[in-house]
Amino acid sequence: MTDMNPSPAPSGASAAAEKPAAAGRLLGAADIRHIAAEAGISPTKKFGQNFVIDPGTVRRIVREAAVTADTRVLEVGPGLGSLTLAILETGATMTAVEIDPPVAQRLPHTIDTYMPDARNRLTVINKDALALTSADLPEFSGDEPFTLVANLPYNVATPIILTLLERFDMLTSFVVMVQKEVADRLTATPGSKIYGAPSVKLAWYGSAERVGNIGRHVFWPAPNVDSALAGFTRVQSHAGPRDPQLRQLTFQLVDAAFSQRRKTLHAALKRMVPDEVFHTAGIDPTRRGETLTIDEFAALATALRQSQHEQGQASS
Incomplete structure (x- = not known):
């Protein structure tokens, strides 16, 4: 585990003033390829890795998630750090969970290089997101809400979402980039052909909607499928809290x-x-x-x- 413990986040109205947007820059295609080559990292199908190479796309995801300096963010599958940097750019405090050891080990160095002032607001955990418990994320186990912002591995996106919602009651929202068909299923309504078990199970926890489409050209390597953004807000049922x-x-x-x-x-x-x-x-x-x-x-x-x-x- 690579653990860089952030200093306590300020609270109250002065928080945004105390944590201004971080100075630095986001990653482009040349940066991604340079980092991968320098670290000896190659995208693998095993971990569903497709790295985002477009700064505009990661800023869009962060904007859709309404991340500010006061937001506590969990990112799953940070990869080489494209979305991580865009989250940190807002002044937010975050934890990134990465299953691939070399990738997890490299991420703090990338933040040091491209956005050094944000380093103390990032914690990196080398673990499978499906195995996460409150013991792994003590900073997300209290009474304060947090949000998931992630480019999820396409092959396990739905299990990751449902597992985190089950284990962390204060995960109150998310915006995730997933395969377009997955986004369609997660946000489908009763009676449609794509409405299925993932649609119903996600609805147990709250309300989901598709908030945008993503082109294939923003990834390296480019996937063979289209992508989309799915947004979610945890809500109670009409009858009150679910049992x-x-x-x-x-x-x-x-x-x-x-x-x-x-x-x-x-x-x-x-x-x-x-x-x-x-x-x-x-x-x-x-x-x-x-x-x-x-x-x-x-x-x-x-x-x-x-x-x-x-x-x-x-x-x-």
Whole structure:
């Protein structure tokens, strides 16, 4: 782990004045290739690495995420530091989580070179984001909200998002660059052809929308797919805070319903949900999973849990 602990962030109205935008410059294509060559780093498919070479793109991501000097930022997959520098440019304090050891080791040196005044506001952790816990990120485990701003590895983007939202209650928003098809699925609404388990699970935590498209030419190497920006805000359900203990059962129903999306709920969930549970939840069993909102899936899980509880009492 490379750990450069930032000094405590100032609070209150004077924070922005105490942390002005950092002096320095962002990375262009020549800088990225120079850093990679000097450090002996080559983009790998294993880690889904495509490095951003356009300063305008990373500034756009930071702008969409509304990052200011008062924002606490988590970045996953910083790569060679293009987006990292754009985040630090605002005066924000941040932690970058990088799975590739040589890349994680190189990042602080890049900040020293291109934006040295921002060095004490960056912490770099060499770890798989899917294995992160509150012990790894103590600075994000309190009661203060933070935001995720990242160019996520395309092959694991959805698991990373859902894992972080589950483990960190104060992750209240994100703007991430992902494969366009992933962004479409994350932000899809009930009834659409691309609405599926990722759409429903993300909706458990809040509201998502697509906030922009990204061309292939801004990456090195250029990917074979288009990219997009997905934005998210954590919100409560209309019925109030969701029951965390109900989440696992709800997600099991979601996975089962979408594993056979051509089938009705009655057929897809026949091994899990008795007929009377549909009636209790007010859900028509002839509907398909792709037509249900997250609130309806949660209502079905609530009715199923109550049925299981009653059966357990009857048998005891």
